[in-house]
Amino acid sequence: MAAVSLLLVAVNLACFSFSGTLVSGGRSFSIDYKNNCFLKDGKPFQYISGSIHYSRIPPYYWKDRLVKMYMTGLNAIQVYVPWNFHEAVQGVHNFTGDRDLERFLDLANQTGLLVILRPGPYICAEWEMGGLPAWLLQKPNIILRSADTDYVQALSSWLAVLLPKVKPWLYINGGNIISVQVENEYGSYYACDYNYMRHLRTLFRFFLGEDVVLFTTDGNTDKEMTCGTLEGLYATIDFGTDTNITEAFNRQRRFEPRGPLVNSEFYTGWLDHWGDQHAVVDVQKVSRVLGEMLTMGANVNMYMFEGGTNFGYWNGADHDTRFRSVVTSYDYDAPLSEAGDPTEKLLAIRDVIKQFREIPSGPMPPATPKFAYGFVKLKKVGNISGLLDTLSPLGPVKSQYPLTFEEMKQYYGYMLYQTTLPRDLSESTPLISPLNGVHDRAYVSINGVFQGLLERDTVLVMNITGQQGDTMDILVENMGRVNFGSKINDYKGLLSNLILGKDVLTDWKIYPLDIDGAIAGGWPVSVSPQSSASTQTEPIVGPSFYMGTLQPNNLAWDTFLKLKEWTKGQVWINGVNLGRYWPARGPQQTLYVPGPLLSTTLPNNITVLELEKAPAHLRILLMDRPQLSGPDKKS
Ligand SMILES: *[C@@H]1O[C@H](CO)[C@@H](O)[C@H](O)[C@H]1NC(C)=O
Ligand SMILES: *[C@@H]1O[C@H](CO)[C@@H](O)[C@H](O)[C@H]1NC(C)=O
Numbered sequence: 268m269a270a271v272s273l274l275l276v277a278v279n280l281a282c283f284s285f286s287g288t289l290v291s292g293g294r295s296f297s298i299d300y301k302n303n304c305f306l307k308d309g310k311p312f313q314y315i316s317g318s319i320h321y322s323r324i325p326p327y328y329w330k331d332r333l334v335k336m337y338m339t340g341l342n343a344i345q346v347y348v349p350w351n352f353h354e355a356v357q358g359v360h361n362f363t364g365d366r367d368l369e370r371f372l373d374l375a376n377q378t379g380l381l382v383i384l385r386p387g388p389y390i391c392a393e394w395e396m397g398g399l400p401a402w403l404l405q406k407p408n409i410i411l412r413s414a415d416t417d418y419v420q421a422l423s424s425w426l427a428v429l430l431p432k433v434k435p436w437l438y439i440n441g442g443n444i445i446s447v448q449v450e451n452e453y454g455s456y457y458a459c460d461y462n463y464m465r466h467l468r469t470l471f472r473f474f475l476g477e478d479v480v481l482f483t484t485d486g487n488t489d490k491e492m493t494c495g496t497l498e499g500l501y502a503t504i505d506f507g508t509d510t511n512i513t514e515a516f517n518r519q520r521r522f523e524p525r526g527p528l529v530n531s532e533f534y535t536g537w538l539d540h541w542g543d544q545h546a547v548v549d550v551q552k553v554s555r556v557l558g559e560m561l562t563m564g565a566n567v568n569m570y571m572f573e574g575g576t577n578f579g580y581w582n583g584a585d586h587d588t589r590f591r592s593v594v595t596s597y598d599y600d601a602p603l604s605e606a607g608d609p610t611e612k613l614l615a616i617r618d619v620i621k622q623f624r625e626i627p628s629g630p631m632p633p634a635t636p637k638f639a640y641g642f643v644k645l646k647k648v649g650n651i652s653g654l655l656d657t658l659s660p661l662g663p664v665k666s667q668y669p670l671t672f673e674e675m676k677q678y679y680g681y682m683l684y685q686t687t688l689p690r691d692l693s694e695s696t697p698l699i700s701p702l703n704g705v706h707d708r709a710y711v712s713i714n715g716v717f718q719g720l721l722e723r724d725t726v727l728v729m730n731i732t733g734q735q736g737d738t739m740d741i742l743v744e745n746m747g748r749v750n751f752g753s754k755i756n757d758y759k760g761l762l763s764n765l766i767l768g769k770d771v772l773t774d775w776k777i778y779p780l781d782i783d784g785a786i787a788g789g790w791p792v793s794v795s796p797q798s799s800a801s802t803q804t805e806p807i808v809g810p811s812f813y814m815g816t817l818q819p820n821n822l823a824w825d826t827f828l829k830l831k832e833w834t835k836g837q838v839w840i841n842g843v844n845l846g847r848y849w850p851a852r853g854p855q856q857t858l859y860v861p862g863p864l865l866s867t868t869l870p871n872n873i874t875v876l877e878l879e880k881a882p883a884h885l886r887i888l889l890m891d892r893p894q895l896s897g898p899d900k901k902s
């Protein structure tokens with residue numbers, strides 16, 4: 268460590284030798300190109316930052332997570348603003364409740380944390396469509412992340428709302444935002460459209476002024492740095508523990524010959540897709556590489572420091588060789604766990620930071636208490652085909668050929684496509700999606716009896732039997748839009764015709780399903796479990812709803828919901844959509860239930876939509892610890 272400290276002195280000497288003019292009023296934040304560092308209030312400044320996404324944490328825990336980051340010794344946080352979270356309907360903006368960006372900035376400021384803001388408009392983030400609103404896809408040929416007129420018009424209107432809100436929060440204006448990122452890893456996108464980046468630069472300067480530090484972030488290759496950087500936007504780089512630091516910062520230097528070294532995304536962990544092994548990144552590697560970067564005088568943001576949860580339908584997806592959707596947990600193996608608990612990784616990072624700056628005195632706040640509430644019995648409410656009056660109050664839209672989610676203006680969740688069998692099928696007859704047009708999973712029933720499923724890129728044919736005139740119900744699940752790469756125009760639903768034997772299926776009734784609206788409105792009315800109802804003789808198959816109540820017990824503590832032997836679906840608790848479960852595919856086995864969602868006085872209502880097969884014992888388990896790795900091969 269002696270060698271490390273000596274080096275540190277040498278590097279910092281360069282920065283501290285600066286004797287710039289002090290800005291009147293004392294608040295300034297800028298780049299010192301002469302001495303290769305940031306300047307805050309005229310003095311050399313190095314940030315040690317961590318990423319945290321307010322959209323992935325319940326608001327009542329925002330302060331708790333921020334305090335833990337501050338107590339680790341961080342002096343800044345890095346925050347994405349997801350456009351689609353704030354403008355779900357074009358022209359209608361929401362900045363209240365869990366979308367209250369200014370409250371989050373205020374809490375960070377009160378905690379003593381500076382903010383590096385990443386307002387997109389595209390953010391990636393393993394978030395649904397990389398933060399872009401799905402209503403953009405109503406223009407069928409829109410070229411996202413380019414100078415396309417429709418795209419530019421939409422984002423300009425959005426930034427005209429967002430950036431004026433942000434402006435008073437700039438450090439130079441009395442707030443805590445020291446720098447603002449333009450776009451995100453634009454160099455990884457095929458379009459490489461400098462006119463688009465120039466337009467963004469103009470907008471950011473117009474709304475935020477000439478003095479704020481604007482920057483870009485790109486992956487560690489020349490191609491990415493070439494397409495992602497633009498004059499007037501300070502070029503930074505991102506890389507994880509397996510990268511040669513010297514080479515990476517040399518690359519940043521080729522694009523930014525003078526100025527501070529910045530790793531905008533130093534990966535402390537990694538994400539999981541359904542079907543992956545649970546990703547972990549070694550604690551020793553993270554602390555060693557962090558120490559090396561700080562020794563070089565670099566500014567570092569740890570991505571993620573607190574990952575949180577993809578509640579509801581907010582997870583993104585990747586599409587490289589095939590579509591792969593991101594799991595509900597965004598724990599990320601980060602220093603603070605999904606439930607905000609300090610981990611060994613956090614303590615190791617704090618020990619590294621201690622060598623570089625004074626860290627706040629006082630204890631690290633403890634983990635929030637967890638409780639194992641035990642088993643909750645569920646009761647079947649009904650199958651989805653029998654519940655259409657409740658779930659689709661406006662009724663179906665009729666169409667000769669299938670319409671997409673975007674054409675139906677239902678952007679998330681589930682829709683049901685219904686038609687009738689055109690002829691008798693006494694023998695197994697293939698139902699085919701010849702153009703791979705099922706986005707993303709289709710659960711097929713005939714007269715309410717489940718037949719099987721089609722899955723994008725993997726299962727494009729299944730067998731059906733039935734009689735002419737039988738009702739065919741196809742529930743289609745949107746598994747989250749692609750958030751990275753060239754396939755982000757990710758339309759959902761049935762994108763092309765289905766063929767049954769030799770017939771193209773036509774004359775559809777398409778039911779938009781407002782499951783969240785129904786549940787928020789108090790459906791399904793709680794029924795006390797009947798003694799006979801909680802155990803089935805035969806497992807139930809096909810998309811169906813189940814509900815149960817957890818009796819209040821004076822404790823509203825965090826807990827983890829395990830759906831052992833359930834197959835795949837979605838869960839709500841007291842009207843809040845906790846996200847998707849899929850223990851059969853894994854790796855995630857439990858869903859995080861934030862304690863404040865639970866009532867200490869009223870029965871807690873749990874609703875489960877199981878899409879495939881419920882277990883014989885209709886029950887779920889609330890346990891006191893997460894299980895993010897599985898499936899359990901034992902038993
Ligand atoms: C805004 O979002 C909050 C959830 O954070 C919700 O309760 C509220 O109804 C929304 N407001 C509008 C106008 O949609
Ligand atoms: C941020 O916090 C500081 C005190 O820590 C306070 O002086 C300042 O007014 C706050 N800024 C805003 C915009 O609330």
Ligand SMILES: *[C@@H]1O[C@H](CO)[C@@H](O)[C@H](O)[C@H]1NC(C)=O
Pocket residue numbers: 511512513514
């Ligand atoms: C990193 O790259 C530099 C320059 O190419 C090389 O000298 C050094 O040995 C490499 N370090 C490691 C740990 O591989």
Ligand SMILES: *[C@@H]1O[C@H](CO)[C@@H](O)[C@H](O)[C@H]1NC(C)=O
Pocket residue numbers: 649650652653654714715716717
């Ligand atoms: C689905 O629900 C409806 C309405 O409750 C019922 O009539 C029908 O029998 C159910 N179908 C199956 C296959 O259970």
Ligand SMILES: *[C@@H]1O[C@H](CO)[C@@H](O)[C@H](O)[C@H]1NC(C)=O
Pocket residue numbers: 695696728729730
């Ligand atoms: C469909 O049925 C045919 C004929 O019975 C069979 O050969 C084929 O394997 C089945 N296909 C699927 C996908 O089950």
Ligand SMILES: *[C@@H]1O[C@H](CO)[C@@H](O)[C@H](O)[C@H]1NC(C)=O
Pocket residue numbers: 789791792793841866869870871872
């Ligand atoms: C659960 O639902 C029942 C009615 O079905 C309602 O009386 C109760 O308030 C709900 N519980 C909570 C915590 O909202």
